[in-house]
Amino acid sequence: MKLVTYIIRADELNIQMNESAGARLGWLADSYVVDAVFAQRWLEANRGISFPHSLPADILTLLTRGATELQMLKEVGRLLRNEDLPRLRVEGEPVAVLLSEVRLLAPVPMPTSVRDFYAFEQHVKTSRQRRGLEMIPEWYQIPVFYFSNHRSIVGPEAAVAKPSYTEWLDFELEVACVIGKKGKNIPADRALEYIAGFTIMNDWSARDMQRQEMKVGLGPAKGKDFATSLGPYLVTLDELEDRRTGHHWDLQMTAKVNGKPLSSGNMKDLYWSFPQMIERASLECELVPGDVIGSGTVGTGCILELGPEVHRWLQPGDVVELEIERLGVLSNRIVKSESSLLPK
Structure with a gap:
């Protein structure tokens, strides 16, 4: 369904x-x-x-x-x-x-939590190469994630306000699963039992703020917590069974900005599978129904990886469309933030 x-x-x-x-x-x-x-x-x-x-x-x-x-x-x-x-x-x-x-609205308008992993090798490698960095050996040892803001979820066709503190606003083409069963210390070979379904995820990113934060060695925080888009549907696993091989699904992933194709990848290219992510996330920690687990960005799935010479950073008026085969299209328009810092 x-x-x-x-x-x-x-x-x-x-x-x-x-x-x-x-x-x-x-x-x-x-x-x-x-x-x-x-x-x-x-x-x-x-x-x-x-x-x-x-x-x-x-x-x-x-x-x-x-x-x-x-x-x-x-x-x-x-x-x-x-x-x-x-x-x-x-x-x-x-x-x-x-x-x-x-x-x-987002299929789960207010998740119980949002974890976002870093699971596509191409994205990690290319993004580090652009910054003159070698691939980190530890990335191949464990799947890693951060917690995002579960109270800043945005649905399909909704406006996303460009934060007042960023000039480097970026999209991220991701897929996410929603947990449908409570569990702790879940082994990867049983993790499919805990997935209610998949949806598209856009992990909006303020890259200049993110860069500043990560230099401190903690984060991301304000570089990520202002908005995460989910939608348009939550597609149950039975709908995708013909595209599954083991713990991977063959689903094409694309992104467009203002109708221009920018990104292309496939969900099957995940280095760390969703069952492996669930195993890691549930290690000595209980997962509950409504928890969202994001994949991280697919290869070519953001401006940071492509380079601002391929496409400038996002501005008010831009329309970002993320599409994943069988999961639909998640579209959002960037608007100017109406908020500002409170007076001192």
């Missing part, structure tokens, strides 16, 4: 101060978004089908309840497969709404 968190565009003015309050759980069915709660209610009222309990209206509760909850949602989807979706209503509410009539 392609799981989504959405709001009706007509309701935007009423809930824009608190998007999550009006957000609902659904899934993509062709050109429609099907509401999980309304779909189940329709089946109960019109097909006499009973369920052990009601599905939740948000994705975090769905994941927290465990694999059986996701299976129940998939069963609801299967039972509706041959129904005429546009005609279905529950208490006057449509069960399915045209995709063009909703606004998708």
